[in-house]
Amino acid sequence: MRLEHIQKTFQKNPTYHSDRCEKHSMEHIIWKQQSICPRCFLEQQDQQLQEQIEGQYKKSQKMKKYNTLYHSSLVSDSTILKATMESYKPTCEEERRNKQIILECIQRYKQGEIFNVILQGLQGTGKSHLAYSILKELNETAEYKISSLFISVEDMLRKIRASFQDKESKYTENYFVDLMSGVDFLVLDDLGAETGAIKTDKKATDFVQRVLYAIGTTRQDKPTILTTNLTGKALFSMYDRKLVSRLLKNPKYIIFKESKDKRISSSPF
Numbered sequence: 001m002r003l004e005h006i007q008k009t010f011q012k013n014p015t016y017h018s019d020r021c022e023k024h025s026m027e028h029i030i031w032k033q034q035s036i037c038p039r040c041f042l043e044q045q046d047q048q049l050q051e052q053i054e055g056q057y058k059k060s061q062k063m064k065k066y067n068t069l070y071h072s073s074l075v076s077d078s079t080i081l082k083a084t085m086e087s088y089k090p091t092c093e094e095e096r097r098n099k100q101i102i103l104e105c106i107q108r109y110k111q112g113e114i115f116n117v118i119l120q121g122l123q124g125t126g127k128s129h130l131a132y133s134i135l136k137e138l139n140e141t142a143e144y145k146i147s148s149l150f151i152s153v154e155d156m157l158r159k160i161r162a163s164f165q166d167k168e169s170k171y172t173e174n175y176f177v178d179l180m181s182g183v184d185f186l187v188l189d190d191l192g193a194e195t196g197a198i199k200t201d202k203k204a205t206d207f208v209q210r211v212l213y214a215i216g217t218t219r220q221d222k223p224t225i226l227t228t229n230l231t232g233k234a235l236f237s238m239y240d241r242k243l244v245s246r247l248l249k250n251p252k253y254i255i256f257k258e259s260k261d262k263r264i265s266s267s268p269f
């Protein structure tokens with residue numbers, strides 16, 4: 001009964017014809033003047049799906065890069081996260097000049113130049129603000145093509161130290177070294193503060209040297225931006241010479257020595 005029914009349908013409907021796929025040697029019907037081999041049809045669908053998945057993967061990889069700054073940074077002061085070049089308001093000639101130099105550095109970075117920036121000077125002159133702004137400017141104008149990361153050295157070392165006790169913690173020495181080695185642009189914020197008293201000649205512990213050395217080694221061909229209250233001389237006496245030389249390789253120094261402490265001058269007493 002069924003077969004007859006189908007036969008009738010075919011006879012009644014002149015648009016049904018058959019064809020043979022050369023690729024799959026498969027007999028199939030022609031439906032509304034279209035010759036579609038079922039296997040070719042499945043292959044096409046497969047390919048479309050594959051392309052869709054690849055597209056989504058590429059997009060998610062791009063978003064991952066872009067989001068590194070916002071998801072993986074470690075800041076000691078959350079107001080830094082709002083910092084932009086526009087919101088940095090110079091209060092003296094030196095700050096105006098330094099802001100201009102930084103804008104020039106950003107342009108050079110955008111052209112693919114590789115060099116390090118050292119923001120050195122008194123506390124409270126907005127070095128961290130400026131360092132974060134550099135990353136934000138690069139991140140927001142790179143069309144998801146670069147990754148950047150802001151790391152407060154002191155907070156990072158505290159987290160690594162805590163991971164020695166807490167075996168569940170993901171913030172291990174390897175975690176940070178991998179993260180900081182991989183990004184295109186890195187800020188190491190407030191180097192030297194982790195040793196506590198700045199004016200003592202206390203040597204950084206071996207563990208700190210090891211972490212910084214790994215970063216310096218893996219970032220030879222990637223820009224690193226450093227902020228510190230310490231002078232070059234103090235850095236050299238505190239850390240291994242080779243380590244400092246690597247971190248300060250091909251540097252652009254931006255020095256703040258006149259600027260007043262913004263935090264002190266804005267306090268009411």
Ligand SMILES: [Zn+2]
Binds near residue numbers: 021023025040041
């Ligand atoms: Zn086919």
